[in-house]
Amino acid sequence: MDFSYSDEQKLLRDEIVRFAQQELNEGIAQRDREQIFAPELWLKCGEMKLPGLPVPEEYGGGGLDALSTAIALEAFGYGCHDGGLAFSLAAHLLACVIPIWKFGSEEQKHKYLPGLCNGKIIAVNAMSEPDSGSDAFAMRTRAVATPDGLGFRINGTKTFSSNGPVADLAVTFALTDPEKGYHGGVTTFLVEKGTPGFRSSKKWDKMGLRTSPIGELVYEDVYVPASQVLGKVGAGSTQFTHSMDWERACLVACHVGTMERLLEKAIRQARTRKQFGQTIGKFQAVAHRIADMKISLEAARLLIYKAAWGLERSRMVAIDAAIAKVFGSEALVQTALNTVQIFGGYGFMTEYEVERALRDAIGSTIYSGTSEMQRNIIARWLGL
Ligand SMILES: Cc1cc2nc3c(=O)[nH]c(=O)nc-3n(C[C@H](O)[C@H](O)[C@H](O)COP(=O)(O)OP(=O)(O)OC[C@H]3O[C@@H](n4cnc5c(N)ncnc54)[C@H](O)[C@@H]3O)c2cc1C
Numbered sequence: 128m129d130f131s132y133s134d135e136q137k138l139l140r141d142e143i144v145r146f147a148q149q150e151l152n153e154g155i156a157q158r159d160r161e162q163i164f165a166p167e168l169w170l171k172c173g174e175m176k177l178p179g180l181p182v183p184e185e186y187g188g189g190g191l192d193a194l195s196t197a198i199a200l201e202a203f204g205y206g207c208h209d210g211g212l213a214f215s216l217a218a219h220l221l222a223c224v225i226p227i228w229k230f231g232s233e234e235q236k237h238k239y240l241p242g243l244c245n246g247k248i249i250a251v252n253a254m255s256e257p258d259s260g261s262d263a264f265a266m267r268t269r270a271v272a273t274p275d276g277l278g279f280r281i282n283g284t285k286t287f288s289s290n291g292p293v294a295d296l297a298v299t300f301a302l303t304d305p306e307k308g309y310h311g312g313v314t315t316f317l318v319e320k321g322t323p324g325f326r327s328s329k330k331w332d333k334m335g336l337r338t339s340p341i342g343e344l345v346y347e348d349v350y351v352p353a354s355q356v357l358g359k360v361g362a363g364s365t366q367f368t369h370s371m372d373w374e375r376a377c378l379v380a381c382h383v384g385t386m387e388r389l390l391e392k393a394i395r396q397a398r399t400r401k402q403f404g405q406t407i408g409k410f411q412a413v414a415h416r417i418a419d420m421k422i423s424l425e426a427a428r429l430l431i432y433k434a435a436w437g438l439e440r441s442r443m444v445a446i447d448a449a450i451a452k453v454f455g456s457e458a459l460v461q462t463a464l465n466t467v468q469i470f471g472g473y474g475f476m477t478e479y480e481v482e483r484a485l486r487d488a489i490g491s492t493i494y495s496g497t498s499e500m501q502r503n504i505i506a507r508w509l510g511l
Contacts, residue, residue, distance in 0.1 A: 173246015
């Protein structure tokens with residue numbers, strides 16, 4: 128077992144950190160305050176092929192293996208202080224680009240992947256609905272085949288759709304056979320912005336990830352030709368589950384980068400802030416808090432690398448991805464909370480950019496399946 132980075136992985140990491148630090152962080156406090164999504168930054172990320180890291184080069188992607196993709200996203204989470212942008216980009220890549228790459232027809236891949244990888248097309252994964260979140264497959268959105276058999280009509284409403292308000296393409300999950308449900312009754316459709324009857328409605332105001340636009344999508348008798356079915360009719364559950372393995376394993380890699388940045392910030396503060404005539408890091412209570420942050424960071428990184436490695440190799444990836452997701456997201460929240468505590472009153476103030484990290488972190492134990500649902504997956508794998 129080799130725990131070292133290859134020369135290529137080191138270069139990749141350095142290049143992404145430098146890019147993110149130089150290009151993505153200016154004006155973030157204002158964008159966060161005003162909930163502004165920055166399309167120009169998205170396009171810059173596209174020039175770096177970040178929205179298509181593991182997609183083969185023939186489709187315009189970066190051609191990375193899954194583990195290198197996780198390492199790249201970790202570097203992105205470290206260098207990019209805009210948690211909303213990082214989240215939006217990772218959700219686009221892992222929950223939309225991955226299923227199109229893995230399950231799309233050659234025609235669909237050539238049509239969409241180049242734009243999805245270079246930032247010209249933004250995608251949204253439309254699964255959750257107002258009445259079905261954790262129980263996602265209890266969805267109400269229906270797609271009914273037209274009598275001529277040439278297409279489908281979709282009706283329903285999706286919510287909490289990340290990138291929904293700005294997306295050009297919606298990877299949409301709908302019931303095509305309610306009786307079969309999860310087992311062959313769900314189909315994935317590629318619905319383009321501008322398709323009659325399809326619109327983005329409400330945009331949510333949020334506690335964190337405020338630069339990531341999240342909204343509701345409405346489908347009113349939306350006609351899509353059969354060519355917009357991703358893969359086969361009835362394959363939606365498998366496609367969704369596969370993309371969630373990628374999302375759980377790799378989105379948390381971004382968190383590891385963020386945790387490392389917060390740890391460094393906390394150490395700097397503990398070494399410079401003085402109270403009672405000494406730096407606060409000399410108080411064991413503060414030093415141990417920082418030691419715990421380091422332990423969480425290292426453990427999360429190993430779990431995530433193992434899960435990401437398994438994406439292309441292991442039949443156990445679902446449990447490994449769930450373990451990485453629940454541990455990595457809870458570690459992120461605790462790390463952000465610890466950093467605020469170490470900064471004292473300054474940590475509570477917007478100017479120090481620590482409270483934003485905490486607000487951005489909270490959603491991580493909810494999206495891509497809540498912590499409770501990850502523990503359910505782990506328990507099921509253990510035969511419970
Ligand atoms: C920032 C953010 C971005 C998101 N982006 C997207 C997106 O791009 N696309 C998309 O489709 N969805 C997205 N979501 C939605 C997300 O997937 C759901 O919020 C999540 O699955 C939980 O569903 P819910 O909100 O309906 O909560 P519910 O399912 O109603 O859960 C409420 C509570 O009950 C618990 N609970 C429910 N069922 C069980 C159970 N069986 N066992 C134990 N506890 C249970 C949950 O863990 C939770 O604590 C996003 C959410 C957030 C916060």
